[in-house]
Amino acid sequence: MTNPILQLKNVTKRFGSLTAVDDLSLTVFPGEVFGFLGPNGAGKTTTIKMCTGLLRPNSGMVRLGTHDIVQEPLLAKRLLGYVPDNPFLYDQLTGREFVRFVARLYDLDGGSSSSVVEKRIQEMFEQFEMPEKADELIKSYSFGMRRKVAIAAALIHNSQIVFLDEPTSGLDPKSARWVKDLFRKLAGEGVAILMTTHIMEIAERICDRIGIIHQGKLVALGTLAELREEAGRSDSTLEDIFLQITGELDSETLDLLDAKR
Amino acid sequence: MQRGDAVTTFFVLLANEWLIFKNTYFRTRRRTLLTLGLLLLALGAMTGITLGAVGVLRAAFAAFGGMVEIVLPLVLNGLFLWLMMAAFSSGVQVVLPRFYRSPDLNLLISLPVSAQALFAARFLFTMLYIPRAQLFLILPILIAAGIVAEAQIAFYALVLPVFFLVCAVPAALSIALIIALVRWFSPKRIMIAGGILGMLSWLFFFVLWGGEGDGLIRILTLLEAAPLWLLRLFPPGMAAESSTAAALGDFAGMILPTAKLLALGAIITVGSLFLIQRLYHRGFARLQEIAPRKKQTAAKPVLAISPKRRIPFLGRWSNLVVVQWQQGLRNHEAALTALLFLLMLIGYVITMALFELPLGPLGSDLILFGHIGVIVFLSNTAVGIFLFPASITTVEANPRIIKERYWLHKVAPLSGHALFWSEWLANFLPSVILGIIALAALNIAVGNGLWISLVSLLVLGALTVGTHALDHGSTPYVLNMDLQKRETVFSLMLFIIFYLLVLGPLTIGQGGYALLEPLRFMGYLPQWALYAATTAFSMVVVILTIYLSAKLGVNHWEKMEM
Numbered sequence: 001m002t003n004p005i006l007q008l009k010n011v012t013k014r015f016g017s018l019t020a021v022d023d024l025s026l027t028v029f030p031g032e033v034f035g036f037l038g039p040n041g042a043g044k045t046t047t048i049k050m051c052t053g054l055l056r057p058n059s060g061m062v063r064l065g066t067h068d069i070v071q072e073p074l075l076a077k078r079l080l081g082y083v084p085d086n087p088f089l090y091d092q093l094t095g096r097e098f099v100r101f102v103a104r105l106y107d108l109d110g111g112s113s114s115s116v117v118e119k120r121i122q123e124m125f126e127q128f129e130m131p132e133k134a135d136e137l138i139k140s141y142s143f144g145m146r147r148k149v150a151i152a153a154a155l156i157h158n159s160q161i162v163f164l165d166e167p168t169s170g171l172d173p174k175s176a177r178w179v180k181d182l183f184r185k186l187a188g189e190g191v192a193i194l195m196t197t198h199i200m201e202i203a204e205r206i207c208d209r210i211g212i213i214h215q216g217k218l219v220a221l222g223t224l225a226e227l228r229e230e231a232g233r234s235d236s237t238l239e240d241i242f243l244q245i246t247g248e249l250d251s252e253t254l255d256l257l258d259a260k261r
Numbered sequence: 262m263q264r265g266d267a268v269t270t271f272f273v274l275l276a277n278e279w280l281i282f283k284n285t286y287f288r289t290r291r292r293t294l295l296t297l298g299l300l301l302l303a304l305g306a307m308t309g310i311t312l313g314a315v316g317v318l319r320a321a322f323a324a325f326g327g328m329v330e331i332v333l334p335l336v337l338n339g340l341f342l343w344l345m346m347a348a349f350s351s352g353v354q355v356v357l358p359r360f361y362r363s364p365d366l367n368l369l370i371s372l373p374v375s376a377q378a379l380f381a382a383r384f385l386f387t388m389l390y391i392p393r394a395q396l397f398l399i400l401p402i403l404i405a406a407g408i409v410a411e412a413q414i415a416f417y418a419l420v421l422p423v424f425f426l427v428c429a430v431p432a433a434l435s436i437a438l439i440i441a442l443v444r445w446f447s448p449k450r451i452m453i454a455g456g457i458l459g460m461l462s463w464l465f466f467f468v469l470w471g472g473e474g475d476g477l478i479r480i481l482t483l484l485e486a487a488p489l490w491l492l493r494l495f496p497p498g499m500a501a502e503s504s505t506a507a508a509l510g511d512f513a514g515m516i517l518p519t520a521k522l523l524a525l526g527a528i529i530t531v532g533s534l535f536l537i538q539r540l541y542h543r544g545f546a547r548l549q550e551i552a553p554r555k556k557q558t559a560a561k562p563v564l565a566i567s568p569k570r571r572i573p574f575l576g577r578w579s580n581l582v583v584v585q586w587q588q589g590l591r592n593h594e595a596a597l598t599a600l601l602f603l604l605m606l607i608g609y610v611i612t613m614a615l616f617e618l619p620l621g622p623l624g625s626d627l628i629l630f631g632h633i634g635v636i637v638f639l640s641n642t643a644v645g646i647f648l649f650p651a652s653i654t655t656v657e658a659n660p661r662i663i664k665e666r667y668w669l670h671k672v673a674p675l676s677g678h679a680l681f682w683s684e685w686l687a688n689f690l691p692s693v694i695l696g697i698i699a700l701a702a703l704n705i706a707v708g709n710g711l712w713i714s715l716v717s718l719l720v721l722g723a724l725t726v727g728t729h730a731l732d733h734g735s736t737p738y739v740l741n742m743d744l745q746k747r748e749t750v751f752s753l754m755l756f757i758i759f760y761l762l763v764l765g766p767l768t769i770g771q772g773g774y775a776l777l778e779p780l781r782f783m784g785y786l787p788q789w790a791l792y793a794a795t796t797a798f799s800m801v802v803v804i805l806t807i808y809l810s811a812k813l814g815v816n817h818w819e820k821m822e823m
Contacts, residue, residue: 092587093591137591
């Protein structure tokens, strides 16, 4: 069995009296697209932030590969890429300069020659269908292009796991499709993807496994088929299952669904 | 929209502003205590300014034979004139961010609320916001004038209302002026004009308080020559007449000028409010149209850095330094603001070179060290603004950027040490170069000798090294403790303490020998030993500051959560 690239064991995060993430345990494997779902305020972003070192858990362990993010942050961070929901990018840099900057933060120049890094950056911009925009300032980019640059920066160092917070929100259908295809392609190359989303159709179509978090607790985990089985509704959509599990589906609708079965 | 609705909206908006203020400073017990603590510190600093001003004003009063009836109105005229200038320049600088760039405006304007009410609420709050710095700096000096003149209690009761009335006129005029100008000029040009006005206001300050009130005496002499009836036509004259009457216990005499000032303030404030409302809405619409046009022109390929070109120094530290510089050079708004501080620096050097200031009680060294403090402050500020990775208006619109900008550094495998030293290096190098050029020019202009010039450059280097370390060490602490709103006061206190600890002993060592002579035992201490001991003490303070700042910064960087 492949070793997991991400392991969370009994992770808890509290903000004052509020427990944002409560005793969460989770494992993600290489080449897996993991969908992390939950209502607003359920603890999705907090979990991702703990996995990327932006927040420290109050208790529990977050391990990337063999490295604990709290004990060995620099080694653990080498393995991950992160694309926040609305990242602060340096408006006065061009897309190429920004990605190059990130590459140097990961010390890619130290390990490979500059031309190799430059070639990789060029390839990424071509792959991301924006080679002609690479030398324009980020401030002139559309929302979708900013998102693509952030993804490029998260992938430049051959990350083994990429965390994405709402990667398709605000994207037009073409860009959203492109992002989804990219995730499947990356997973095919062995990269693990952990993404949050509110769009059930995306999770249903591209995620290998899905975790549902509600009020800080992981309330469901498995493939779509497993979740359906758990919910006792073999023909339900993920949306129905999600609403049922999070208690946001009223009894009338539940009856209707039962009648349909 | 009914008038009643507009009035209701106005009060809803005012209540909202109040709520934001309350939540910012008094939401929890901890925040309240922190706010009260900082208020106490501010009051302490104001007391210090009052005591310092008492000394200078005594000299000014003495220069006019100590005749309170003659000198007090002149002093007050000068102070209120300065207050007007300062409030006007402060107004010019805050109107754009508050009326056109505020992040909540798009939301508020899209809501079905009365545009008049929205404008009126913003106008009122801006009027109250403008004199905040002057309250801290000029009010203590006005109180000092009362102390020196042995004023009646009525003076102290009147001084605060008069202070706000004097501020109201330039504040309203500055709002009206900028809103009118937005129709024809770009915000960038207006910002430059505002900066230049600010610079003039500070130059006036230096002229006024340089030396031992020498500049003040010159201004008073000029005012003395002006006809009194002419002075009384303007708000500073009215305020001076009213305050003088209160100080001398002439209560009947204070009624008419106070009433005139009140009427003038009310007419100008209400007049500005009604006259510029329409202009404001047109200007706002115009700026909305400008934004997309500008974006199109910005979309040219940037040729400055070729994709194939290797950046000279490799490694992560230099990477961070180079990127900060790249951004600074392209961030035109920040570059222009930094340029203004540079102009202030040049203006300061020229003014100080032209006005030969008399020696203070500790000799010329004290003045020189004072110059170094100002030069370090101006060069550091210019560089700090230049290298910040976002425009000032963006930060004003979203102060969270100060912390959010670190997300990438935090996610990347970057140690706290690498970040601290790279940020320090990126800021320190240009600051120290600017400072050395400015100080060397000043030393040459005032004819300082080689020895004192070299010592002054060493002191400048030490101060620059230390202040940047303090700045970059305290930033993660400030962000972790959520002190952004109080960062200015917090940093100011840290820097003042650092300056005092470094410059204090040096001043005593260099110029204070004579001062300490009366303490007999000092007479047995050779001058060279005093030089060496005080210099060594100051250098130890600098080294300790760097060490502790790095420790604090790195420690809080590791702990930082976002």
